[in-house]
Amino acid sequence: MPHARSTIAVGLALALAFAPLTPAFAASPAPIEAEHGMVVTTQHLATQAGVDVLKKGGNAVDAAVAVGYTLAVVWPEAGNIGGGGFMTIRTKDGKSTFIDFRERAPLASTKTMYLDDKGNPVKGASMDGYLAVGVPGSVAGFEYAREKYGTMARQDLMEPGIRLARDGFVLNQGDAASFRDGADWLKRDTAAAAIYLKPDGKPYGTGEKLAQPDLAASLEAISQQGPDAFYEGPIADAIVKASAAKGGILAKADFEQYKVRELKPVTCNYRGYDIISSPPPSSGGVIICEILNVLEGYPLSYLGWGSADTVHLMAEAMRYAYVDRNSALGDPDFVKNPVDHLLDKNYAAEIRANINPYRAGVSQDLMPRDLGEPRETTHFSIIDNDGNAVAVTYTLNGSFGTGAVAPGTGILLNNEMDDFTSKPGVPNQFGLVQGEANAIAPKKTPLSSMSPTIITKDGKPFMVIGSPGGSRIITITLEAILNVIDHGMDIQEAIDAPRIHHQWLPDAVYAEPHALSPDTGKILTGMGYKVQGDPNWPIWGYGAGILVGGKDLAQIQKGGGARYNGAIDSRAASGEALGY
Template sequence: MQLTRRTLIAVSLSLTLTLTPSAAVFAASPAPAKGEHGMVVTAQHLASEVGVDVLKKGGNAVDAAVAVGYALAVVYPNAGNIGGGGFMTIRLKDGRSTFLDFRERAPLAATKTMYLDKDGKPVKGASLDGYLAVGVPGSVAGFEMARQKYGTLTRQDLMAPAIAYARDGFVLNQGDAASFAGGAERLAKDPAAAAIFLKKDGKPYGIGEKLAQPDLAASLSAISEKGPDAFYKGAIADAIVKASGAKGGILAKGDFEQYAVRELKPVTCSYRGYEIISSPPPSSGGVIICEILNVLELYPLSYLGAGSAGTVHVMVEAMRYAYVDRNSALGDPDFVDNPVEKLLDKGYAKDIRDKIDPFRAGVSKDLMPKGFGESKETTHYSIIDKDGNAVAVTYTLNGSFGAGVVADGTGILLNNEMDDFTQKPGVPNLYGLVQGEANAIEPKKTPLSSMSPTVVTKDGKPFMVIGSPGGSRIITITLEAIVNVIDHGMNIQEAIDAPRIHHQWLPDTVYVEPFGLSPDTERLLAGMGYHLELADKTWGQAAGILVGGKSLDEIEKGGGARYNGAIDSRAAAGEALGY
């Protein structure tokens, strides 16, 4: 079905006055990193080096992903983890794709009302601070399943760099030091965490200083030697359970012993001839990215232009409708019948387009479902190897440094992922998401996520690997990077660096990064009825790879580098490394 002539004329004529010349906006982006044999893009430069070293030694992209995951747990402790969980999207050289869910689970003793007081009101901080906020970690189990099923190297080989950095220490650069400074107050509240991450005078480690983590080195060494049983059935689990019991938590040994990774079929959809391969429930990411792309597919975004009021209008409206579905209908597939087929249907996207007024902003409260009553400290990395195996990994502690607690002797920061559940329908979580019963707390349930590790293919070959941290904004960050490459012709670095917008249904606000829109565009959007909130800080740290050239134009002309990597300029400690 085609858009009506009225809609196309209305959108184009009323809004093309605000086309923004992209060259002027994105000229400051550095050139993408280039490589012919492999590419690793992470939020911490030492972890990127670890990944490239694995590829150079003959490991594949999955091997590198496992090594990077463990390395980030040491050198990027505000988000890298073995005390949290995440997702891995794998697209193999033979065209097969799969998805590993090693997200945290609710403890067996968890209850629907565990964060509410006697009057049924949320207790401030209960789902964010301390051991009651901790979900059962999944990263160790997830990395081992990935290595065993799809890797080629030994666990000892892949964990050795992380163990060395924990045992011998690593020197902090500016980005590392900034993250420690930002988390110092939180870390100081837990004696075990403070003993690791703060100096004796209580101050955080600074630029040029070395941080060693001997307890974490011992835990990693035990996992390297004995496998996941060392984490889930041995002394590490015992120490975490003991600390939880002593400090108000509900974790039990059975929570660790019963943890299991799920291997699921990825969500897939098509957009302008490209195939999107992304995260299924319990992540909302892939479904909602595809739902938004399906709505946008019949709008002339390349004609309207990046950053124009026309493009922003249709993107925000697509986001508005999709986030209603995200927040009200999706949840853990073991507990909820997710309407994935409906949400991915092109006919459903047409129904949404038909409801979008070309001249006016929608009203979120009018979309309230019947019966309706994640942090910047996630991290994403993208990897591709010489054979074209592509891996996208997003994992998290949720808030910065998670729950801010470490069980004595383990060196492991624990997550506060329980905040991603619906504490109470209609009450916002850490990221302002207002969610429903589908995401209510239940024992062994996985909270709904926005993490969106994504691989894009074209004509059966890898085209793009992309993802980002950013809580509820992960979806729109990843979406906008894809649109910037495919519709707006940006190179991979420009696409990731470009200013972002975000709308998540409630609150009914369009969030705009600094310098994201021109004043003329802002006035036009305000005149259409949008409430704009101009942020004083940027968000997200996307990590992407483009195959065959730095941009779509270079790919189509031929002659570009095989792999082109980009780490978000917002990521002070990150690096894209190719070889």
């Protein structure tokens, strides 16, 4: 047995009060500091729109609505009004809530709609074209949040997005790269190509201006008439008409019957920090908490960031949790989710008892009985002067969704139906092998990994965090939390640090470049792990976070740090953290 493997056995006998061992991440810039408010998004113009709202006296929810509509214009690969998402809110009085405005399956959808006559999935059917579109929820969600928790008029919050759509905005390098990567997908749809590609069929480049007059008109209608303009008026009619013409099943009743849900967030405690995150139909909060409960029994700070011991324990906790995610969770209106069991500290202890400290687990040994989302999503984090905190993750699913625009609307439509289980045991685009709990049904919401999360300490805001990343959203968000609490990184380092990921199946530890040293990789391979890079790199997901009271845990504990410390993932070329 290699001598290096003895450290887990030693570490488990030690107290958890060791000082964090902080690796150096020289490439990370310093977090952005502010005293009154902070907005962190994947696109700088959206960030500015949110900060402007805060400066005018709006609260964090107001800013979130402004950011959401602006991202629909300036970050169309994921920002949207043709998709849906989740919003976690913690108000200044300490109350928390969760708004589900995720897409829903159309009324005409069926459990087997993506299978051929032999019962096998039809390649691309759940991703490409109008048959892949779920009923959008973003417009309803933003208005619900604004009416119940915001303070400003809808017209004021939508003005930045309308102006940027009407007058256009100049693309920076990150924006241009996004359109370049999506050009082949967008050119397949005549209406989308007319908006996002130049007359010669090439994508817009750095320094060029993109205007979207049809989208501006749609946004203006929503601004003046509210959600009815989207769900009951000409916008819905145009989408339904295009769907019918191109093999989809969307009906006007799907739009008219769409309802936002307000749910109780998932909560747990990790080393004295209270985690507030997304409940089903998201798996994010449940699985983050399940993993944290398992890891709480180990001295990660002592074992060290990036060590073979730490990676081994993280991978095994992820392996067990993703089995539960993929087999047990679904829309709470359709299935009974065993949330209390999965969050039970005793259940975490049972998992720890089954983890061999010296060997990798085997995913096939955990096969459930009932088994036969990359940058396409975006996240933003906001906190205001009063301490109201908002975390929002919303999505079109695939990059630019279906790549389809109903003529005259300017609205890119999602391909969210791929998040359902088309057939138990068959992986979706993120490689997730899911079960019956997430089967397709009319008006059902597909299971998600989106994890907008707020963390408090002693009843006060501590951290706002989240990320896009498909099935990696959970582990990206988790690792940012661990990097701050266990490894002493500042918020920028915590988000920038290279990541690892295990999702049960495929049975492999995926690692970003520099996440594992050669020695660590060799030890893990010797333990039985399949360690590999990932074709989705370099963009697993763009984390966006805020730390309250200092740039890192040490500064917070000493006092004297900036009130708000914001960080956007350095991988996000167009993103910005900005406060005032």
